[in-house]
Amino acid sequence: MKRVKTALTIAGTDPTGGAGIQADLKTFEERNVYGMSVVTSVVAQNTCGVDAVAHQSVEMIDKQLDCVFRDIMPDAVKTGMIATRDMMVLVDEYLSRFPDLPYVLDPVMVATSGDVLMEEKSREVIRDILIPKATVVTPNLKEAGLILERPIETIEDMTDAAKIFVHALGAKSAVVKGGHLTLDATDVFYDGHKVYYYTKPRIDTKHTHGTGCTYSAVIAAELAKGSPMTEAVQHAKNFIHEAIYYGLNLGKGNGPTNHFAYRLKGVPDNFIDQPLSGGDE
Numbered sequence: 001m002k003r004v005k006t007a008l009t010i011a012g013t014d015p016t017g018g019a020g021i022q023a024d025l026k027t028f029e030e031r032n033v034y035g036m037s038v039v040t041s042v043v044a045q046n047t048c049g050v051d052a053v054a055h056q057s058v059e060m061i062d063k064q065l066d067c068v069f070r071d072i073m074p075d076a077v078k079t080g081m082i083a084t085r086d087m088m089v090l091v092d093e094y095l096s097r098f099p100d101l102p103y104v105l106d107p108v109m110v111a112t113s114g115d116v117l118m119e120e121k122s123r124e125v126i127r128d129i130l131i132p133k134a135t136v137v138t139p140n141l142k143e144a145g146l147i148l149e150r151p152i153e154t155i156e157d158m159t160d161a162a163k164i165f166v167h168a169l170g171a172k173s174a175v176v177k178g179g180h181l182t183l184d185a186t187d188v189f190y191d192g193h194k195v196y197y198y199t200k201p202r203i204d205t206k207h208t209h210g211t212g213c214t215y216s217a218v219i220a221a222e223l224a225k226g227s228p229m230t231e232a233v234q235h236a237k238n239f240i241h242e243a244i245y246y247g248l249n250l251g252k253g254n255g256p257t258n259h260f261a262y263r264l265k266g267v268p269d270n271f272i273d274q275p276l277s278g279g280d281e
């Protein structure tokens, strides 16, 4: 019998719904994939920043993972905020049991607001343990720079970085995201053979909270459905572009993106349509 495809996110939370687990689940749903979630850290945050973080114990994360894996096998997994070394080691244990499971690694380190979401000493665990397991790793410029210990600022740097993630660090593929470039929003994808450039015009907005989470969640959903990597990345690029373009104008800081936009080509009829406005009330 045919069954719906499923994706699991292992990540931290955002009660305002723009980033983290909440963004991932909305995105899975928008891509017609059944979403599941394991909470690593409860984060008291909003569009202005992070107020407090409560890490779940490794035992509790283990119990959540066990509940999922012995009941509903995901067709793809994505990880976002995994704050500590011990949490990463645990996640690695599960990934090791299912070596064929598509795994999207978003190496979340710092929120858009600048708040730190991962212990600095965990960086080498991401690099040495999780990256070699990744079907695709999706760093932004800063994360790529911190992991590779060199500045990543230009398209050439991004191309070199994507190749290093694959050839030196052992990821199957890598996409270095250019949301923080100054010109066009170009993302560089390398699959071990060929480099692909995905470019969209930069949208002039401050409402980019959770763009990275949303983007990697699209890739996970597409991989769950069996799409080839290049198509998954193209969907992610189109999805995030529309989600930013048709911004919802919510929040007092860097607002969330519009997770409806890729499906509806805009905002639902009963929303106040204010694309690209600046967050005023």
Ligand SMILES: Nc1ncnc2c1ncn2[C@@H]1O[C@H](COP(=O)(O)OP(=O)(O)OP(=O)(O)O)[C@@H](O)[C@H]1O
Binding pocket: 019, 110, 111, 112, 139, 140, 141, 177, 178, 179, 180, 185, 186, 187, 200, 201, 202, 203, 204, 205, 208, 209, 210, 211, 212, 213, 214, 215, 236, 237, 240, 241, 244
């Ligand atoms: N202003 C923008 N205009 C167009 N595309 C953008 C813009 N900002 C980000 N993007 C796109 O959004 C996607 C996510 O990239 P980004 O570099 O912002 O991730 P991130 O920094 O990990 O996000 P987060 O804000 O969740 O930490 C990429 O495809 C990037 O090109």
Ligand SMILES: Cc1ncc(CO)c(N)n1
Binding pocket: 011, 012, 013, 014, 019, 020, 021, 043, 045, 080, 081, 108, 110, 111, 112, 117, 209, 210, 211, 212, 213
């Ligand atoms: C939980 C969580 N993960 C990732 C980000 C990065 O956007 C965030 N702000 N919060």
